[in-house]
Amino acid sequence: MNKYKKIIKSGIITDNPVLIQVIGICSALAVTNLALNSLIMGLALTFTTALSSFFISLLKDITPKHIRMVVQVFIISFFVIIVDIFLKAYMPSMSKTLGPYVGLIITNCIIMGRAEAYAISNPPLNSLVDGFAAGIGYTLVLLAVSIIREILGFGSIFGFRIMPEGFVPWTLMVMPPGAFFILPIIMWIVYNLVNKKEEVKKQ
Template identity: 70%
Template sequence: MKSFEVKKIFNKGILSENPILVQVVGICSALAVTNRMMNSLIMGIALSFVTAFSSFTVSVLKDKTPKHIRMMVQVLIISSYVIMVDIFLKAYMIDMSKALGPYVGLIITNCIIMGRAEGFAISNPPIPSFLDGLAAGLGYTMVLLLISAVREILGFGTVFGYALLPAEFIKWTLMVMPPSAFFILACIMWAANTFRTRKQLKGVEKK
């Protein structure tokens, strides 16, 4: 692959077609596990792994998969990688597995994974499909970390579990609660869309 093609894939997955900010998919887990940054990081890594390797596998098998069972095969592939991630967390990161709870298993229902499989992997070679899945996962992870950074700093006074604010800082109880994620995500989406719109308008004016 040429370098500009790789750059284009990552630009789409992380910025111009960010799965959460632009496509508005995968927001359930984005709202559920973002009370702490470490939770968000691990969830983001897990989803990036599943999305990248699922897209790669779907691309490898696309010519050998009958069309009438294509979706079933894709779900089977995705669930296999999700099980790998779940087993790894339960074996080596027990506390994190408990903290994430059922949301690791629910990765299989995340629209981002099936969306990249159907939208890209099914009609592209394996390596670009892998990178496309990885880029979408990184875009998802970036948004999760932004949300959790605000929630953890204001709700706990920490960053990745390390104290950041002085002990006398009055913690915002609302930030610990799930509804806060809705407001923060809305603000991030508003800022991202405003920036993108202004950039497009400047491009039109230059023409």
């Protein structure tokens, strides 16, 4: 159990794919104007990363090395297609809103990164937990950015208005450049918190 706790802590905090590894930030900047968009995108990536890592690990011993990357992309594509079909069938408006970003999950560096850095050299269950943790870490960052942007840009959270009448929306927060301001601030805060805890431990 402690082993899994360590994996989860690493994926969410100490080795967060967006905040620490600085990968997968394209979608983090593109879909974070609304919290609901970020939540759906994060869950889609978590589902894909967790199951892809599991099956890549499961098949690692019988996968020829010279076609390893091809097999990994095939597995990832399979789960992305499932997500895409699900959104189109049950959440058509969200599917339209997210547009090409769902399909681009296939090329997300987080998924390939976990596959190459962890899944190909660890047991399937561990890889499942690792992929899940990385996805949740990604989702939490997206939600943090999108909640700030939605409050300042629309005066709401998940579509529910929370700001009083007379609130003047920050137009910049609605536009893509808004994420360029919010994400680095969050990265800076987390980086300093993590480093501070490490310094305390060393003392």
